[in-house]
Amino acid sequence: MIKYVAALLWVTTLFSSELVMKHREHNGVGYDTGYTTLSTFLLPDQNKPIYPMFDGRFHVFDDGKFAANIGGGLRMPFGNPDWALGANFFYDYRDDGAFQINQVGPGLELLNPFLDFRLNGYIPLKSTIFKSDNTTFLHFQGHQAIVKNSLRAALPCVEGEIGSRYINKNVPLELYGSLGSYYLFSNKVDRTNFGRAWGGTASATLEIMDRFFAGIDVTYDRIFRWTVQGVAGINLLPKPKQIPRFLSQPIMRNEIIPIQKRVQRAPLINPATHEPFNFVFVNNQSGSNGTFEDPYPTLLEAQAASNPRDIIYLYPGDGTTTGYDAGYKMRAWQVLQGSGTDLPLAGTVIPAQTPGQMPIMTNLAGNGVTLEDFNIIRGIHVNGASINNITDGGVAGSYLIEYCRIANSQLFAIDGTAALGTIFTLTGSKIVRNNEFYGNGISGGGQDSDVVILAAPNSIVRIQDNYMDGQGITSSGVLSVVLGDVDMRVERNFSTGMLNIDAAIQRYNQGDNAFILVSQNQFVSSCNSGFTFFPLIPISLINGPGELRIEQNIFDNHTFSHIGIQVDTFSEITCSLNQMLNLTPSNVQINLTPLASQVCLTLEYNNNPGSYTFLNQTGDPAKYQVQAPNASLSGLETQNTGTFIISPAGTTNFVQPGTPCP
Known part of the structure; x- marks a missing residue:
């Protein structure tokens, strides 16, 4: 250890070296927090025609963030040896917390024992701007939502300075003072200008015994106004012996990249169009032009005046369907939003304007809401439409329906099959979640459902977290017609009072990667209970494998005693039935019809x-494969509660767990 310290001390004898620790107080140009610095400056402690320099500084802000500077340059004495010309170049870094900034900074200096002249530039590089994702809604105005968010920009800068020092040779004391000016160049964030300000600086530093120093810096500009900072520190190494003080002094420049912060108050921008979102307001207790101040009184007026991508913002008004009783036909990318529900939009949340009060609408002569493509319906009570409460209109490939109450339709609550003749054009994302369904299908004759979706190849279907009360009227909670390689998930729904089946899934035209998950649902008090999975007669000759997973579902209090999975017609299905809790004695039947090609089952912990x-109606054991410990019925019985019936006897092929489907 001693030899390393000795080597370090020997190195310092070759250089005019400084190892400085200092602290600067808060309230600087472009930063609010004080910081502590450890820095080193190296320059040869010998007479030379040109002096190379190294300068490194590491800063820790009081809030734990970091900044740093590293640079170097050359100083060259000329003419009268009391003058020197210097040039330097730095790389600067600052972690602002919100973003990280890098910059380069060239500098020139002209020095003598009594006067210093400096010119420094600061050029931020990439990532010089920041816009907070945490936008805060302020209010509606006209057809717009006014929001505020935090903007930040690193500012390019140039500064010039004149400094002078006084050295008292009788006592170890040095006084240094400087005056200067700077200009903060412009930057722009989201149409908001930053920078463009002249400023002035003044500083004074007192150094005692070539070791301890303290000073004060004062600046003013129109952006950061007056700043006053104190600084104090200690130099841990001895001063140079061989060369003049003015020549060995550290490079003087700004250490911290200036960042300007502003709060922007402006209309909320649609990231797809880069223009403000357009709101069309509707309130049946008003009557004017669709602005926030004067909403339209009817949905038909809003429909006539709206454009694609508009947000139709519906107030409950007098709490009736007056003005809301002729349905609504959406246009592409529109949102139909109830004022009683939060509206998440482009990184902000517009809170409910009438919390707990949901607008109610219907259509006495047709569908309640007719979708187009890429629509969202949120927070609307659609009640008693004369056909379907919501229909896809034959053109809706993607849609989201959430936080709605959908009740008392004559046919389907949500009908996603209107485009049956054009199914191959309707690939998309179909999401139905966090809704309440009550008594839909009044005239459906047992063929109706709460949610019926026709999903084209490569679609995503999500039916999640819904409450479905059939009230003894609705045939089934979920009836989904699936076409091809679809990722479909029916999860965490509560279904009760269904007239017929809890979940029916029909599948045409199998592809190679279809996946269907029915998980963590509760099915209570239905006349019958079950899942049916029928790939019907294929539309094309492409028939590949699919996977059906039914897991962690609860069944209780059913009138009929059958829970069924049916695999039908030219299909190869990998099916797993896991962790089912059935509180009503039932027969769980997995039926392979005569025309089916293959089923591979896994049953665990039911x-x-x-x-x-x-x-097995095919009679061929090879077509009915069941994974079980020890490849036996007894192994299956150890993993599940209940008895097993094989019909006809001997038509099940038991295999070891992990055996692939043939």
Whole structure:
């Protein structure tokens, strides 16, 4: 250890070296927090025609963020040896917390024992601007939502300075003072200008015994106004012996990249169009031009005046369907939003303007809401439409329906099959979540459902977190017609009072990667209960494998005693039934119809007080494969509660877990 310290001290004898620790107080140009610095400056402690320099500084702000400077340059004495010309170049870094900034800074200096002249430039590089994602809604105005958010910009800068020092040779004391000016150049964030300001500086520093120093810096500009900072520190190494003080002094420049912060108050911008979102307001207790101040009184007026991508903002008004009783036909990318529900939009959330009060609408002569493409319906009570409460209109490839109450339709609550003749054009994302359904399908004759979706190849379907009360009227909670390679998930729904089936999934035209998950649902008090999975007669000759997973579902209090999975017609299905809790004695039947090609089953940790029936109507054991410990029925019985029936006897092929489907 001693030899390393000795080597370090020997190196310092070769250089005019400084190792400085200092602290600067808060309230600087472009920063609010004080910081502590450890810096080193190296320059040869010998007479030379040109002196190379190295300068490194590391800063820790009081709030734990970091900044740094590293640079170097040359100083060259000329003419009268009391003058020197210097040039330097620095790389600067600052972590602002919101973003990280890098910049380069060239500098020139002209020095003598009594006067210093400096010119420094500061040029930020990439990532010089920041806009906060946490936009805050302020209010509506006209057809717009006014928001505020935090903007920040690193500012390019140039500064010039004249400094002078006084050295008292009788006592170890040095006084240094400087005056200067700077200009903060412009930057722009999201149409907001930053910078463009002249400023002035003044500073004074007192150094004692070539070791301790303290000073004060004062600046003023129209952006950061007056700043007054104190600084104090200590130099841990001895001063140079061989060369003049003015020649060995550290490079003087700004250490911290200036950042200007502003709060922007402006209309909320649609990132797809780079223009403000346009709101069309509707309130049946008003009557004017669709602005926030004077909403339209009817949905038909809003429909006639609206454009694609508009947000139709519907107030409950007098709490009736007056003015809201002729349905609404959406246009592409429109949002139909109820004022009683939060509206998430482009990184902000517009809070509910009438919390707990949901607008109610209907259509006495047709569908309640007719979708187009890329629509959102949120926070609307659609009630008692004479056909379907919501329909896809034959052109809706993607849509989101959430936080709605959908009740008392004559047919379907949500009908996503209107485009049956053009199914191959309707690939998209179809999401139905966090809704309430009550008593839909009044005239459906047992063929109606709460949610019926026709999903084209490569679509995504999500039916999640809904409450479905059939009230003894609705045939089934979910009826989905799936076409091809679809990723479909029916999860965390609560279904009760259904007239017929809890979840029916029909599938045409199998592709190679279809995946269907029915998970964590509760099915209670239905006349019957079950899942049906029928790939019907294929539309094309492309028939590939699919995967059906049914797991962690709860069944209780059913009138009928059958829970069924049916695999039908020219299909190869990998099916897993796991962690089912059935509180009503039932027969769980997995039926392979005569025309089916293959089913591969996995059953694990199910609790059923009734029985399980493996019904193989093909009669070929190779087509009905069941994974079980020890490849035996007894192994299956150890993993599940309930008895097993194989029909006809001997038509099930038990295999070891992990065996692939043939």
